[in-house]
Amino acid sequence: MLLLQDITQLKEVDRLKSEFVATASHELRTPLTGMTMSMGLLLETAEEKLSESELELLQTAQDDMQRLRALVNDLLDLSKIESGKISLDVASVDVSLLIDNALSMFKVQVQDQGVELKSVIADGLPPVRADANKITWVLTNLIANALRYTERGGQIEVKVSPRADVLHICVRDDGAGIPLEYQSKIFDKFVQVETEKDVGGSGLGLAICKEIVKANQGSIWVESMPGQGSTFTFTLPIADRSSSATGVKLNV
Numbered sequence: 001m002l003l004l005q006d007i008t009q010l011k012e013v014d015r016l017k018s019e020f021v022a023t024a025s026h027e028l029r030t031p032l033t034g035m036t037m038s039m040g041l042l043l044e045t046a047e048e049k050l051s052e053s054e055l056e057l058l059q060t061a062q063d064d065m066q067r068l069r070a071l072v073n074d075l076l077d078l079s080k081i082e083s084g085k086i087s088l089d090v091a092s093v094d095v096s097l098l099i100d101n102a103l104s105m106f107k108v109q110v111q112d113q114g115v116e117l118k119s120v121i122a123d124g125l126p127p128v129r130a131d132a133n134k135i136t137w138v139l140t141n142l143i144a145n146a147l148r149y150t151e152r153g154g155q156i157e158v159k160v161s162p163r164a165d166v167l168h169i170c171v172r173d174d175g176a177g178i179p180l181e182y183q184s185k186i187f188d189k190f191v192q193v194e195t196e197k198d199v200g201g202s203g204l205g206l207a208i209c210k211e212i213v214k215a216n217q218g219s220i221w222v223e224s225m226p227g228q229g230s231t232f233t234f235t236l237p238i239a240d241r242s243s244s245a246t247g248v249k250l251n252v
Ligand SMILES: Nc1ncnc2c1ncn2[C@@H]1O[C@H](COP(=O)(O)OP(=O)(O)OP(=O)(O)O)[C@@H](O)[C@H]1O
Pocket: 074, 145, 146, 147, 149, 173, 175, 176, 177, 178, 186, 191, 192, 193, 194, 200, 201, 202, 203, 204, 205, 206, 207, 230
């Protein structure tokens, strides 16, 4: 039996929804930036005038505002990528440099949390064709997730291995792991594994990672055993050796 369904209307609703999110987050950004700045100025001068509990209230409001700004920025990024409006700056890139760069951003956090973060990169890897900044964003998000779900004493490893015409870039941790029923869902917007304690975040990071990797002609997936850790892997196409190593502007 063949069942056909007209999805034109569903598609239109989805498009309108994305457009609404894009407009709403764009409109929210300006007042939020203003409020954060005002709150910062207020906090600078409030110290001698306010009581400790009043200061604490202000500080909490400022922290909430920062979280809201991060959420609005993520939503805006995501809707831009989804609507194909993001421009990629694709060039021939050495992935090991991107990984070194990403790892160096976590030096302090890694020490504070008492985990080990290292990279395993074979010599002589071919360059890939990718947008260096956006792939660094993906790497830092995967590492930030790994750090969030790994206990003190844990280990996180970023590894690159070549396959036929792609590189596999893996971020592996030996932390909490992800229940099987969630593994296919965590790349969707706002999906977070339900836990007793609130670990923060908004569930947008992996959705953005997926869109960025897709725009760079790659794919991303997770393998995980609850209680034993998770491995997130994404692929990037190896650059054609005959192509020039300089940047090319591309619109996707
Ligand atoms: N390394 C990991 N170990 C265990 N669970 C993970 C890991 N990475 C992601 N998850 C699960 O997948 C969910 C979605 O991750 P995602 O990065 O999209 O959102 P988030 O980290 O919760 O919030 P955000 O990235 O928007 O700040 C997380 O909430 C968590 O439940």
